[in-house]
Amino acid sequence: MNKELKFNNGKFTIMSLGDIHENIIIDTKEKRKQREDMHNLVKTSLLAFKPDLVVLMGDTLNFRDESKDFALYKKALREILKPVIDAGVPFCYVLGNHEHDPGQEELVVQAYKEIENCLGENDPTCPRGYFNCNLLVKNSAGTDDILNLWFIDSNNLAEDQNVSMYDWVHEDQIEWYEKTAQRIKDEHGGRTIPAILFQHIPVIEEYELLREAKPHEKIFEAVEGHRIFSDRKYMLKDGVDGYLGEGPCSPCINAGQFESWKKTGDVIAAFFGHDHSNDFTGYVDGIMLGQNKTSGFCVYTDGCRSAVRITTINEDDPWKIQSKVYHFKELGLESTSLGPIFKRITDKQSAAMHKISHVAAGVAGVVGAGIIIKKIINR
Ligand SMILES: [Fe+2]
Ligand SMILES: [Fe+2]
Helix, strand or coil: CCCCEECECCEEEEEEEECCCCCCCCCCHHHHHHHHHHHHHHHHHHHHHCCCEEEECCCCCCCCCCCCCHHHHHHHHHHHCHHHHHHCCCEEECCCHHHHCCCCHHHHHHHHHCCCCECCCCCCCCCCCCCCEEEEEECCCCCCEEEEEEEECCCCECCCCCCCCECCCCHHHHHHHHHHHHHHHHHCCCCCCCEEEEECCCCHHHHHHEEECCHHHCCCCCEECCHHHCCCEEEECCCCECCCCCCCCCCCCCCCHHHHHHHHCCEEEEEECCCCCCCCEEEECCEEEEECCECCCCCCCCCCCCEEEEEEEECCCCCCCEEEEEECCCCCCCCCCCCCCCCCCCHHHHHHHHHHHHHHHHHHHHHHHHHHHHHHHHC
């Protein structure tokens, strides 16, 4: 397979897949149906959008629970990625926090490396993380690099959970990014090449796409912020497309990654996974920030709206980008793994149902506690 990435008839299309969270062992009917649903979504999207590159946004498959057997892990990874492998479409990935979980990162990276259409090699000069790299994309004629793609390891949980739940992209990684960006610029006659960045855990600047919820929105629509933002409820600001199903779970420490993109001037868009419900897209200081909700059927999300993100760049102006999320229902697919209710309802309906059920559980709890207290008093 030719591993050189290039524009095709003036266009370059990327299909990104959010946290698939698939299983190593398929030992139940339910897991088999979930796998089938995910494969149907990927196969249908590959046919519909004919991407030039597929990107896995992390938390795809980890060693957790079932097995720490490397041969089994590799077999499962190939089975999960079968539609992409069979289609011969090049793909790349980022590591999710769960791929760091059991401390087997090097084996995970090795498993990907052994798949023929997997692109990207970890840059050993990056002092932190297990998979940091960049890939250049040539124009249709194959004569010039006109787009760059960054794949950044956002690490695992933070060492000190009192400081932040999630680790962050540290100063040494940011320094590696800046140095590498400078080298790329030097190698291209001082020209800055526009870049798209992929990373599992979102930058904290995503909160700039949100506004505080009004009192009436707080009941059903708004979401609670994560950690340092948890005292407020949020909605998407006007002009931000897509869906906010949960407070972005960013690290609480900001080592200046986003500021570094602005200073370097190459990153036009950054895409993230990690938050399985969110699929919004908006601009902060001219940089597009976009979420990939789960493309799988094994983890929490709202309703049945697993999705893929399709990002397109035109050769005549690679500084411009179009990116859109397609939910599996929009592709004419029907889930076999979801129950009759979740098969049909929308994200918003699902979110409202969750909240109603919590309120109902709370009310039931209060009523129940009241009855018990009354019985105790009457004794
Ligand atoms: Fe994650
Ligand atoms: Fe995840």
